[in-house]
Amino acid sequence: MDIIFLGGLEIKTIIGIYDWERVAKQTVILDIEMAFDIQKAAETDDIQHTLDYKTVSHRVISFVESSQFFLVERLISEIADIIRNEFNVSWVKVTLNKKGAISGASDVGIIIERGEKKS
Numbered sequence: 001m002d003i004i005f006l007g008g009l010e011i012k013t014i015i016g017i018y019d020w021e022r023v024a025k026q027t028v029i030l031d032i033e034m035a036f037d038i039q040k041a042a043e044t045d046d047i048q049h050t051l052d053y054k055t056v057s058h059r060v061i062s063f064v065e066s067s068q069f070f071l072v073e074r075l076i077s078e079i080a081d082i083i084r085n086e087f088n089v090s091w092v093k094v095t096l097n098k099k100g101a102i103s104g105a106s107d108v109g110i111i112i113e114r115g116e117k118k119s
């Protein structure tokens, strides 16, 4: 199975459990990998036959910018659900980096995989 990916997608959002985090937007950085068979698009050279990563990025940015979750667990799960359900993606891996959440740590976050790679 092939993978279409988006890397280093920086989005500002309300995220966190502390009072100050409920009023100040913070940046989350997303890396997204999506299983997709690119063979037909490669043969036809036609965007209609592939997963348009620009469309996916716009949907994810719009969702994350308007969300107000407390936990990164909830946010990352919602992102994975949107990609799988709205874009017919059988398997997705999402990495969410909430840089700066822990003083002394350069990176903090979660990595999830959902679904199965179809052969």
Ligand SMILES: Nc1nc2c(c(=O)[nH]1)N=C([C@H](O)[C@@H](O)CO)CN2
Pocket: 015, 016, 017, 018, 021, 070, 071, 072, 073, 098, 100, 101, 102
């Ligand atoms: N597993 C998690 N731990 C923590 C989270 C979280 O979303 N998932 N969030 C926080 C705070 O919001 C933190 O990011 C502020 O620095 C603490 N632990």
